[in-house]
Amino acid sequence: MSKSILLVDDAAFMRMMIKDILVKNGYEVVGEAENGAKAIEKYKELKPNLVVMDITMPEVDGIQAVKEIKKMDPNANIIMCSAMGQQAMVIEAIQSGAKDFIVKPFQADRVLEAVKKVLG
DSSP: OOOEEEEEOSOHHHHHHHHHHHHHTTOEEEEEESSHHHHHHHHHHHOOSEEEEESSOSSSOHHHHHHHHHHHOTTOOEEEEEOTTOHHHHHHHHHTTOOEEEESSOOHHHHHHHHHHHHO
8 A cells, every 4th residue: 555645835836746756656645735734634634654744834834733743643754844944943843753854945856765764
């Protein structure tokens, strides 16, 4: 069975780019969310193997969403995405339970490397 992935980014274009990379490499994108609040709902509903989540989003940001998802499921696999220059936020995300991070603009091989590392 392929690994299920939930994509979370407030930019539809970014979700589409990541989805394209993942699907072409045999991963199944089971859901998408445009903010952290929706991500938490979708996580409960879909129970994906992995969440790829942006840090900066409206309503609930990625860091808060990581904390909430980790409270529900301590074994959740989450990879954060961030733009350049958000090192402090990336560190906070990792401390909050994210397993890895990828920097925008995405490079397909880096996205796949992070996903493989986290999903094994």
